[in-house]
Amino acid sequence: YKLGSPGKHIVMNSLAVLAAVDALDADLALAALALAELKPPAGRGARQMLHAPSGPFMLIDESYNGNPASMRAAIENLGRIEAQGRGRRIAVLGDMLELGESGPALHKGLAEAVTGNGVDLVFACGPLMRSLYDALPSRQRGAYAAQASGLEPLLLDVLRAGDVVTVKGSLGSRMGSIVKAMTARFPVVTADD
Structure with missing residues (x-):
């Protein structure tokens, strides 16, 4: 099936x-x-092709929620998709909330999944996700911002044809605003494109 x-x-x-x-x-x-x-619906894995000035790229919207298991699953899914041409696998990650004292360690622990699944760049936001960002080698660091709104321009300015971009985080980390900014700036690819 x-x-x-x-x-x-x-x-x-x-x-x-x-x-x-x-x-x-x-x-x-x-x-x-x-x-x-x-x-999958918006926020829970919906995929769409958007058109950057240099050509189409894929957006995977996982912005509705994030916990350690779902974050790893999203990173694994990203790793299974081939970027096209000069495209990259990009993970845009916000805090996983309500994890208690183990929160920083659980965020830092995602570094193994990021590296093991061929993610090229990580754009991270939130104080907890800083633990992951700091644990990554410099070649995998896209950008860090304290809030999603600060990450938007840093991400949008570097997207290019062939990229595969996953956006994920707890609802409270407001990663949906990054998805909205992407779809507002880049038109959806149609059959005529």
Whole structure:
């Protein structure tokens, strides 16, 4: 069967759905077909092609929420996508909130996922995500800002054709504003482009 949304975590969830459908003696083939139509909504993995002055690039909007497991899954998904031409894999990451005293260590611990999944640049915002940013080698540091609004111009000015950009963070880190800034500045690629 095919899935309409990428990611190991989606595959695992789809298998659980199919097991439940089978346990209920429902139509397994119909359920599998329905999973092919699964499309992630805005903020939860929606993808769109936007047009920078130099050409199209991909935006993956994961801006609605972030926790250690979902952040790693988003970074792994980014690593599975080939940037085109001179494009880069770019992770734009905001704080994962409500993690208690282990928050800084959990953020810093994402460095292994970033490096291991071929992410070229990290743009980070928030006091907790500073721990990750500082743990990265200089070649992977895109920019850091205390707030999402400060990161917007730093990111938008460097996007180019072929880039694959994932935006992710807890809702309170306001990463959705970066997605809005990107879609306001760069038009959506249409079939005519």
